[in-house]
Amino acid sequence: MTALGENGPVVIVGAGPAGALLSIYLARQGHDVTVYESRPDMRQIDISAGRSINLALATRGIVPLVDVGLIDKIDAITIPMKGRMIHPESTEGDGGPLTLQPYGRADHEVIHSIARTDLNSILMDAAEAATGTGSVRFEFEHRLRNVDFDRSELRFERADGSETTVGFGTVFGADGGGSDVREAMLALGGGTEDTEWLDHGYKEITIPPGPEGEFQLDPTALHIWPRGEFMLIALANPSGDFTATLFAPNDGPESFAALSDPSIVESFFAEQFHDLVTLVPDAVEQFQENPTGRLATMRATGWSAGVQAVVVGDAAHAIVPFHGQGMNLAMESVRSLDRHLRENPADVARAFEQFEVDRKPSADAIADMALDNYIEMRAGVVxxxxxxxxxxxxxxxxxxxxxxxxxxxxxxxxxxxxxxxxxxxxxxxxxxxxxxxxxxxxxxxxxxxxxxxxxELAPLPALDPLARPGVLSTDAPPRLPLREV
Ligand SMILES: Cc1cc2nc3c(=O)[nH]c(=O)nc-3n(C[C@H](O)[C@H](O)[C@H](O)COP(=O)(O)OP(=O)(O)OC[C@H]3O[C@@H](n4cnc5c(N)ncnc54)[C@H](O)[C@@H]3O)c2cc1C
Structure with missing residues (x-):
């Protein structure tokens, strides 16, 4: 039996929401942790353009943020969304009457729009500031290239092409859906990986603020343009703009492949999202410039390799984004991993096994529900x-x-x-x-x-004590005045 840290340094690969949050938890347990991240430090360089700029934060993601004492900082940068604002099909005037479908009847049943960079920056700042416990150090622009389990060594490539090799006792793979740590563990044998690519992709465009810096749509709703086979959604950012995401088939008559030329994109927007045409004058240019992302569900088994490695977050369970749960799931899993480590202080391998037993059924269930929710959002809501x-x-x-x-x-x-x-x-x-x-x-x-x-139904289980309703503001006024539409 081996305790965490007993056999060598504690390393995390990946400083996304899972890796950054995990570093806080591990430091809180008293460990000194080094986090290696392939990208530059997002607190200094803008690296988010065109890739899932904002996210919906809900209870399962809020609870760990309460747990690590960061919820007040998060509250200052979130925008509550009280329901789905449905934009009907119309080519008239301002796009026809909008309808709000509330998420719940209770005031606290709202989700919260948060910028990925802001959340991640708060987590990394808090990790670096950890005092009186273990410590956290980030090494940016270090891409994991190889895991040598026999020699307990990790090889990283730096931005300038040079390489460095570091020893490890335990490596936590928080390196996302395409995890290199997971690949290295699979090569050892014993685990499985099943990646199911969706035949739909996504592209983001920005709906800018109006001339006075005002929101051009109601910021306290998640906007949906449901169009059957495809849909556009938009979430507000505190800066007055919205990030809109088009989800559509990759191929076929109404698809990214069919939107091949600027004039086709222009008429597509005019016909399908009529009310956006005047709000986003450069929609066609943005569409041409921004990348089209792919979406997949990744189910894996064998999340750990003895005391040496474990995967967490998207690296263990990547899901499609239609329930707004991937990050929430990842953060809930990180908290579960922390608990299993604390429950098995002398036996880290057992903690990792228990973690998978605990979380795998949950991850599989939300993977299915996220796929179902795509149909609900693009067609069901009308x-x-x-x-x-x-x-x-x-x-x-x-x-x-x-x-x-x-x-x-x-x-x-x-x-x-x-x-x-x-x-x-x-x-x-x-x-x-x-x-x-x-x-x-x-x-x-x-x-x-x-x-x-x-x-005849069994009673609903009690909420986690940290899931206090109203822990994030639910009636926060928009940061900027809302323009009448
Ligand atoms: C369009 C879209 C919308 C989404 N919306 C939501 C939402 O509303 N709500 C929600 O909860 N979730 C949402 N998600 C899902 C969410 O983005 C992920 O579940 C979440 O980011 C997972 O966090 P993570 O830390 O596990 O992985 P990631 O965020 O992918 O972080 C992994 C990190 O590891 C780094 N890395 C990768 N490989 C290496 C390597 N070899 N060496 C070093 N570093 C490496 C990466 O640079 C990255 O920083 C959305 C996803 C998409 C695509």
């Missing part, structure tokens, strides 16, 4: 059957708060294991289908029968 069921689920959640919570809410606002959210949602879906049968609105639903059916 489907009458979906809309009545969603409204009924919210109503039942309010009438029977100990028994019912819509699937979206169990994923975003609870801390129950994802697989429990998935199985409860399947049972609730049967119940909703039964209750809305023949109803054209929820006024037609037989609520006595609903009460009988709900009675």
């Amino acid at each position: 489907d009458p059957d979906y809309m009545i069921k969603r409204e009924l689920a919210l109503e039942l959640g309010q009438r029977f708060p100990d028994k019912i919570s819509p699937r979206y809410n169990m994923v975003m606002f609870s801390t129950m294991p994802y697989q429990e959210a998935q199985s409860r949602a399947a049972r609730q879906a049967e119940l909703l289908t039964d209750l809305v049968s023949g109803a054209s609105s929820i006024a037609d639903v037989d609520f006595d029968r609903a009460a009988e059916l709900v009675e």
Whole structure:
């Protein structure tokens, strides 16, 4: 049995949300940690353009931030989003009436837009400032090139092409979906990796602030232009702009491949996202310049190699972004890894094994639900059957708060294991289908029968004590005045 640090230095590869947060937890346990990151320090150089600039932060990501004492700093830079603002298909005027589909009935049931760079910078600052515990040192522009498990050595390439080799006792692979640490572990044998590429990709464009620096859309909603096979979404940034992301098939009639020429892109935007045309005068230029990203679900087994290595975050479980959960899942997993290490202080290999047993079923469940949510977002949100069921689920959640919570809410606002959210949602879906049968609105639903059916359900589990409702501001005024639209 070996304790962490007993057999050599503690190293993290990757300073994304998982690696940076993990370094704080490990320092808190008293370890001296070095984090190697292939990119430059994002606090000094802008490296985020065109790649998932902002993210939706929800309860599972908030809890670890409360745990490490950073939530007040995070509160200052998040924008609450209270629901989905649906932009209908229209080629008239300002794009037709918008409708807000609230995420919940309770005030705290909101998600929070946060800039990836801001979150990561807060985490890295806090890691470097760790005092009275272990210490954290970041080495930027160091790309992992090789893991030699026999010699316990990691080889890194620096930005200038030179190489350095460092010894390690344990390496934590927090190096994202294409993890090199995971690849090296797979080469040892014993694990599996299954990457399922989605036949849809994404591209980001910026909706700039208006002439007075004002938000051009309501910043307190997640905007969706649902168009069946594809969709555009937009989340506000504190600087007054929005990051909009087009998710669409890679090939086919309405696809990235078909949007091959500026005039086609121009008419596509005019037809599909009419209200954006005047708000984003350079949409076509941005579309041409920004990269098209690929999306995949990566399921792996064999997350650890004895005491020497473990993967965490996207490196262990990468999912498609349609539930806004990849980072939330990654941060929840980091907290779980911290707990397993503390529960097995003398046996790090066992801690790693327990971590996988604990988290793998959760990761697989949210991977499935994230894929399902793409269909819900691009088509379901304007489907009458979906809309009545969603409204009924919210109503039942309010009438029977100990028994019912819509699937979206169990994923975003609870801390129950994802697989429990998935199985409860399947049972609730049967119940909703039964209750809305023949109803054209929820006024037609037989609520006595609903009460009988709900009675059979097990009570909802309690929230993690750190998941205090309202820990992030839910009614924060927009940082800038909202322009009337
Ligand atoms: C379009 C899009 C939208 C998303 N929206 C959301 C959202 O709203 N909410 C949400 O919760 N999640 C969202 N996600 C998912 C989220 O981005 C990821 O789940 C999250 O970033 C995972 O964090 P991580 O630290 O595990 O990995 P990463 O963020 O990928 O970080 C890995 C780090 O490792 C570094 N690295 C990689 N290889 C090496 C190497 N060989 N050597 C050294 N360093 C290396 C990388 O440079 C990077 O800094 C979205 C993803 C996409 C693509």
